[in-house]
Amino acid sequence: MKLKNSTVFDCSIIQVAKVHSKSGNITVLENGSNIPFDIKRIYYLYDIPGGESRGGHAHYELEQYVIAASGSFNVILDDGVSKKNVALNRPDYALHIVPGLWRELKNFSSGAICLVMASHKYDENDYVRDYSVFKKLK
DSSP, rough: OOOOOOOGGGEEEEEEOEETTEEOOOOOOOBTTTTOOOOOOEEEEEOTTTOOOOEEEEESOOOOEEEEEEOOOEEEEESSSOEEEEEEOOTTTEEETTOOOEEEEEEEOTOOOOEEESSSSSOOGGGGOHHHHHHOOO
């Protein structure tokens, strides 16, 4: 299988609408409305010990919206040539990650919650987990 010819410049930060009231804020994400793919899976990362990282893989087909639902963390994107470090720290901003990129999540603040909306259900065959293999496929 071949990785998509995506670059880190194909990923973008999307400000999602926030409705503010005196009783708090709400942000809504909807298939076919403000997400460029249909959500097939939602998961979240939390209680990540200090100094630990997550990710460390690429996907052949999967797209993701990544949101810092609470706290902050960095997403390092790598297309085999360029790298891009994206700091996420607001729950009304999403990072759209396209297929074919290596990604790592690092520098989690205490209490951080990383919310991920994915375009596909879990499929181990969609993962590239070895960076040297990723580089060869790019």
